[in-house]
Amino acid sequence: MARDIDRRLVAAGRGARRGLTAAIALGFAAGLAVIGQAFVLARIVSALVFRHVTLGAVRDDLIALGVVFLVRAGLSFGAEVAAHRAAAAVKLSLRRLLLDHVFALGPHYAAGERSADLAATALEGIEALEPYLARYLPQMALVALVPLAVLAAVLRFDWISALVLVVSGPIIPLFMVFIGYRAEAINQRQWRQLLVMSAHFLDAVQGITTLKLFGRAREEIALIGRISDDYRRVTMAGLRVAFLTSAALEFFASLSIALVAVLFGARLIHGDIAFFPAFFVLLLVPAFFQPLRGLATHYHARMNALAAARRLFDVLDTAPMVRWGEAPVPAGAVSIGVAGLVVAYGPGPAVLRGIDCVFPAGSLTAIVGRSGAGKSSLAAALLGFVAPASGGVVVNGEPLDTLDRAAWWRCLAYVPQAPRLFAGSIADNLRLARPDATVPAMLAALARAGLRDVVMALPGGLDARIGDGGAGLSGGQVQRLALARAFLKDAPVLILDEATAHLDLETEAELTSAIGDLVRGRTAIVIAHRLATVRHADRILVLDAGRIVESGTHAALLARGGVYAGLIGAGSVDAAVSCAI
Amino acid sequence: MRDLIRLLRLYAPYRRWIAGGIALGLVTVLANFGLLALSGWFLASAGVVGLAGIAAQNSFNFFTPAAGVRFFATVRVVARYAGRLVDHEATFRLLAGLRTDLYARLEPLAPLGLAADRGGDLLGRLVADVDRLGDFFLGVVAPFSVAAIGSVLMALVFAAFVPLGGVVLLAGLVAAGVALPLISIRLGRRPSGDAVALQSAMRADLIDSVQGMAELLTYNAAPAMQARVEGASAALAARQGRLATIAGIGSGGNVLIANVTMAAMLVIGGRLVVAGRLAGPDLALLVLGALAAFEAVAPLAGAFQALGGMRDSARRVFEIMDRPVPVCDPACSPARPAALGLVLAGVRLRYPGQAGWALDGLDLALAPGERLTVLGRSGAGKTSLVNVLLRFAAYQAGSVTLGGVALRDIRGDDARSLFTLVSQQTQIFAGSVRDNLLIADPQADDAALWDALAIAQLADFVRAQPDGLETLVGEAGVRLSGGEARRLTLARAALRDTPFLILDEPTEGLDPLTEAAVRAAIAAIGVGRSVITITHRLAGIAEEDRVVVLAAGRVIEDGRFGALKRAGGAVTRLAALHDRLARI
Numbered sequence A: 001m002a003r004d005i006d007r008r009l010v011a012a013g014r015g016a017r018r019g020l021t022a023a024i025a026l027g028f029a030a031g032l033a034v035i036g037q038a039f040v041l042a043r044i045v046s047a048l049v050f051r052h053v054t055l056g057a058v059r060d061d062l063i064a065l066g067v068v069f070l071v072r073a074g075l076s077f078g079a080e081v082a083a084h085r086a087a088a089a090v091k092l093s094l095r096r097l098l099l100d101h102v103f104a105l106g107p108h109y110a111a112g113e114r115s116a117d118l119a120a121t122a123l124e125g126i127e128a129l130e131p132y133l134a135r136y137l138p139q140m141a142l143v144a145l146v147p148l149a150v151l152a153a154v155l156r157f158d159w160i161s162a163l164v165l166v167v168s169g170p171i172i173p174l175f176m177v178f179i180g181y182r183a184e185a186i187n188q189r190q191w192r193q194l195l196v197m198s199a200h201f202l203d204a205v206q207g208i209t210t211l212k213l214f215g216r217a218r219e220e221i222a223l224i225g226r227i228s229d230d231y232r233r234v235t236m237a238g239l240r241v242a243f244l245t246s247a248a249l250e251f252f253a254s255l256s257i258a259l260v261a262v263l264f265g266a267r268l269i270h271g272d273i274a275f276f277p278a279f280f281v282l283l284l285v286p287a288f289f290q291p292l293r294g295l296a297t298h299y300h301a302r303m304n305a306l307a308a309a310r311r312l313f314d315v316l317d318t319a320p321m322v323r324w325g326e327a328p329v330p331a332g333a334v335s336i337g338v339a340g341l342v343v344a345y346g347p348g349p350a351v352l353r354g355i356d357c358v359f360p361a362g363s364l365t366a367i368v369g370r371s372g373a374g375k376s377s378l379a380a381a382l383l384g385f386v387a388p389a390s391g392g393v394v395v396n397g398e399p400l401d402t403l404d405r406a407a408w409w410r411c412l413a414y415v416p417q418a419p420r421l422f423a424g425s426i427a428d429n430l431r432l433a434r435p436d437a438t439v440p441a442m443l444a445a446l447a448r449a450g451l452r453d454v455v456m457a458l459p460g461g462l463d464a465r466i467g468d469g470g471a472g473l474s475g476g477q478v479q480r481l482a483l484a485r486a487f488l489k490d491a492p493v494l495i496l497d498e499a500t501a502h503l504d505l506e507t508e509a510e511l512t513s514a515i516g517d518l519v520r521g522r523t524a525i526v527i528a529h530r531l532a533t534v535r536h537a538d539r540i541l542v543l544d545a546g547r548i549v550e551s552g553t554h555a556a557l558l559a560r561g562g563v564y565a566g567l568i569g570a571g572s573v574d575a576a577v578s579c580a581i
Numbered sequence B: 001m002r003d004l005i006r007l008l009r010l011y012a013p014y015r016r017w018i019a020g021g022i023a024l025g026l027v028t029v030l031a032n033f034g035l036l037a038l039s040g041w042f043l044a045s046a047g048v049v050g051l052a053g054i055a056a057q058n059s060f061n062f063f064t065p066a067a068g069v070r071f072f073a074t075v076r077v078v079a080r081y082a083g084r085l086v087d088h089e090a091t092f093r094l095l096a097g098l099r100t101d102l103y104a105r106l107e108p109l110a111p112l113g114l115a116a117d118r119g120g121d122l123l124g125r126l127v128a129d130v131d132r133l134g135d136f137f138l139g140v141v142a143p144f145s146v147a148a149i150g151s152v153l154m155a156l157v158f159a160a161f162v163p164l165g166g167v168v169l170l171a172g173l174v175a176a177g178v179a180l181p182l183i184s185i186r187l188g189r190r191p192s193g194d195a196v197a198l199q200s201a202m203r204a205d206l207i208d209s210v211q212g213m214a215e216l217l218t219y220n221a222a223p224a225m226q227a228r229v230e231g232a233s234a235a236l237a238a239r240q241g242r243l244a245t246i247a248g249i250g251s252g253g254n255v256l257i258a259n260v261t262m263a264a265m266l267v268i269g270g271r272l273v274v275a276g277r278l279a280g281p282d283l284a285l286l287v288l289g290a291l292a293a294f295e296a297v298a299p300l301a302g303a304f305q306a307l308g309g310m311r312d313s314a315r316r317v318f319e320i321m322d323r324p325v326p327v328c329d330p331a332c333s334p335a336r337p338a339a340l341g342l343v344l345a346g347v348r349l350r351y352p353g354q355a356g357w358a359l360d361g362l363d364l365a366l367a368p369g370e371r372l373t374v375l376g377r378s379g380a381g382k383t384s385l386v387n388v389l390l391r392f393a394a395y396q397a398g399s400v401t402l403g404g405v406a407l408r409d410i411r412g413d414d415a416r417s418l419f420t421l422v423s424q425q426t427q428i429f430a431g432s433v434r435d436n437l438l439i440a441d442p443q444a445d446d447a448a449l450w451d452a453l454a455i456a457q458l459a460d461f462v463r464a465q466p467d468g469l470e471t472l473v474g475e476a477g478v479r480l481s482g483g484e485a486r487r488l489t490l491a492r493a494a495l496r497d498t499p500f501l502i503l504d505e506p507t508e509g510l511d512p513l514t515e516a517a518v519r520a521a522i523a524a525i526g527v528g529r530s531v532i533t534i535t536h537r538l539a540g541i542a543e544e545d546r547v548v549v550l551a552a553g554r555v556i557e558d559g560r561f562g563a564l565k566r567a568g569g570a571v572t573r574l575a576a577l578h579d580r581l582a583r584i
Helices: A002-012 A016-050 A055-105 A114-127 A129-157 A159-206 A208-213 A217-269 A275-297 A299-316 A375-383 A405-410 A426-431 A439-448 A452-457 A475-489 A505-519 A531-536 A554-560 A563-569 A573-577 B002-010 B012-052 B054-059 B063-109 B122-133 B136-161 B163-211 B213-218 B222-274 B280-296 B300-321 B382-389 B412-416 B433-438 B446-455 B459-464 B482-495 B512-525 B561-565 B570-583
Strands: A336-343 A352-359 A364-368 A390-395 A412-415 A493-497 A523-527 A539-544 A547-552 B342-349 B359-366 B371-375 B397-402 B419-422 B500-504 B530-534 B546-551 B554-560
Touching: A002 A016, A002 A055, A002 A129, A002 A299, A016 A055, A016 A129, A016 A275, A016 B012, A016 B222, A016 B280, A055 A114, A055 A129, A055 A299, A055 B163, A055 B213, A055 B222, A114 A129, A114 A299, A114 B163, A129 A159, A129 A275, A129 A299, A159 A208, A159 A217, A159 A275, A159 B063, A159 B122, A208 A217, A208 B063, A208 B419, A217 A275, A217 B012, A217 B063, A275 A299, A275 B012, A275 B280, A336 A375, A352 A375, A352 A547, A364 A375, A364 A531, A375 A493, A375 A523, A405 A412, A412 A475, A412 B213, A426 A439, A426 A475, A439 A452, A439 A475, A439 A505, A475 A505, A493 A505, A505 A523, A505 A531, A505 B570, A539 A554, A539 A563, A547 A554, A547 A563, A554 A563, B002 B012, B002 B063, B002 B300, B012 B054, B012 B063, B012 B136, B012 B280, B063 B122, B063 B136, B063 B300, B122 B300, B136 B163, B136 B280, B136 B300, B163 B213, B163 B222, B163 B280, B163 B300, B213 B222, B222 B280, B342 B382, B359 B382, B359 B554, B371 B570, B382 B500, B382 B530, B419 B482, B433 B446, B433 B482, B446 B459, B446 B482, B446 B512, B482 B512, B546 B561, B546 B570, B554 B561, B554 B570, B561 B570
Parallel strands: A364 A523, A364 A539, A412 A493, A493 A523, B371 B530, B371 B546, B419 B500, B500 B530
Antiparallel strands: A336 A352, A336 A390, A539 A547, B342 B359, B342 B397, B546 B554
16 A cells, blocks of 8 residues: 555656655665775774874875765765655646646535645645655665665674674564554554544634633633543553554664674684774664664654545545537527436435426526525536536537537636635736736726725725735625626626625625626526525526426416425525515 | 743643653663763773783673673663653643643633634634644753753763863764754745745635635636646745755765764874873774764754744744733622613723724613514624623623623623523534533433424434434534534523523524524524524514614614614614515
């Protein structure tokens, strides 16, 4: 699993493999330099201590030592930079890939609960890959390479020490795997618990007013203390085992140094061996264990990165459902037909169960029904955001899935229930609809949406910043800005999902007249919550449980006394279709 | 810096754990230093003895240094293991302490003292800050303490052999542990500042992308947005590349400083050995010891990095902890009056830092059991009225009495025990339906819970769930629909038998059939209580209902709805607008 993810990650960035290989090669060269340094150092010390020479006599060796220092520093620098380059390539291309894919999956996938998670995956999730790619993966290769090189060098001079290393070296990973399995399981559980713990605290802090209203805030303080305490006890019990892995590494590393020293000491006393190889080998023992230690410090980076990568690949492995073609939208006024349309999300029951209807060119159709009836799904199918399980949408005789998607979207304006203001100025938000719009055109659109005076009163006017970190607009003003965008786009088709939020009566009146103006002369499809809208509709479609159960004009449907009349008459009229009865 | 000292003072109750963690960290570092230095000395001594002949061999004490080597090896392993346990124990205790301290400080501030200056998730950020401060010991205090004490001790050991060696070692350690990280941070300040700004811009664009995707797609603006994110991503990578270069210089510099220090020992010690003023084996000790010593300062680069973030977090947390408490509580409350008539007379309220009066001479009286609808545009003072009643805000002038007792003389908790508020802001907690209900009444048995659910018209829904009362509602109730969530808060209200019920836009944003159900639930819960309904809509108000209209913080109309509709004032105007909308 992890290996699979590694391969996919590395494959994602062009040049990433080369960068990683370079980082590993540089790291390995640094390992060799350490051996060289130990060799030269041992020569110098042994000359000074045992041959009693002056510093001048070892001048060449001292110069060599200096050169090795510089080489090591250079290699260390190079490895760091190469590893970063590799990681950067992967991150850049994965972020591009992810965003492309999310846009291909469409709003139905991306919106709602998942949106915050997707944004976090694209930013922090992908950033979390860096320490893993740049540090853990090269270190992983070095764990195999450097100790072997060190071992070869040791073996050349002393087989007994080599034996010590051979025995303790491979035992470490074995031992670590042995404890590690359990430790990893514990670690994962801790990780999850830590998240639960943090989430509880966040929940309590965010709900502090509610708790205070119920007179429970002080008890919550004690509760937080108690939960933290329980958590600490459980976690520490787990950590006692988890830390054994690093203790094992430490144990073998320290023991090997001690063992090598003592074994050499015994032989040196009896003059069985020279000082130079003994000192050389002793210098190398820490280098033998160094890569493993490095790996242990990046362990958490690995866990974070794998969790992020899994989320990332979950998204990338989800296939987009909607298909598009390349045909242009047939010229002329647009009429839309829907035939046998069935839409289902996942394995559950279908949300639209056989819709047949026509939206004639230039007419206003209102869609009503209680929540969950399938109104939004019908709009999503018309927009091309969801793929029909069967049946489909036809635009001027041309099936929607053969059209070029940009061409289809060019000839419609969509106003969702909760319009989004994008970070930027009001002009930026308007130009979304028409990138080349002139100032007079934008002002005209704002005027038709009844927002011109409000905008002119803002500091900066059209250039006032809104959205994230900018000035706040009220709910009604956001609605009107979205209408202004639609006015500016001036497309033949309008799909509008009216807001259910209750605005005050003044705002309500302004919005109602702006919508009346906007639908005129277009093929307008409105998910209606206002009585004014349904009254003026050429036809009303009443949806219930994924089917059209009634259709006709307001007067005809009321006279019929069916579902629509029930919705209107249930005493909840104003909420059903308007907040103003 | 002052914030960090204050933070340290918060840690006072845990000083034993902290001292223990630092001591064990120190032992770990010193044991490694001892192990390598002694091993070097031991080998060299053994070598010298080996060449000196049998007599010297026999007089050489082999066992003490050999035992010393084994001792240091064992101590290191044990100290490291124990140290990590103590460090984590300390960290968890600190975090728990910080959380409870912070929560105790936040409680009197909520909700008005916790308002964010301009949007933003103040509380979310606060929690993240506290989580980060929990690592202050493990990430900052421990590494600095161990490095400082350890460096001095190791330098003293060296100085005992060669005074100059001690000085050079200390200089090398300071250069690698302090100078190098500070230079790196200085060099990295610009690119890392840029990187933070780029990340936050990219976050805004990414959230816009996913949440505004429908509009971006239909306006064919997705490619432009993607290009923007990609541009930010590339710019970020460029800054990170610069930071990686700086990090590379740091790690290369570290290697260089450690080795140069070691080479300096070689030269200093070598001269003395040649001159016969230093024993040969001592040179081996100095050389190996110098290499091992740098383990003590290795974590400092990370600690310096963490320090900057900690300082910002500490500043933000203390800024909130130091906010003035909006309402002062009396020591105890008077006895609860028998009849709870509510009278507000000339109440004026101004929020700290605001120029205008939120309430400006508000007069209102409510008899026990009476129902009242409060109308007004946003900013008219509706929410401020609720804040005064719930003792969330202190009024500056006028009087508020409950059954003749001044509201000011009642403790906040006791005052709030008389009111139940249902509003959109009411939090649903992650946990089960039962957990959420028990907040209203911890002693309620299952029968009471089901009764409350039935009144709120939610019993059928809960019964249909496989887990019943134990059904998990998700974070902030995300697994419930809007109507279900609202009815859950109503069920909570039904569990609390308080004399007053305040409904703040109780049916906002619900679909028609749900709204009908919620209205029925509200009618059932309101039986026998004084009910204040706040709304800006005229729907559902009967002719004989009492209506109060607020504007600019005072009551401008007060009377029966039917009468006010004909009186020619604000209600008349609203009703006309209402009718006009109905006719469009």
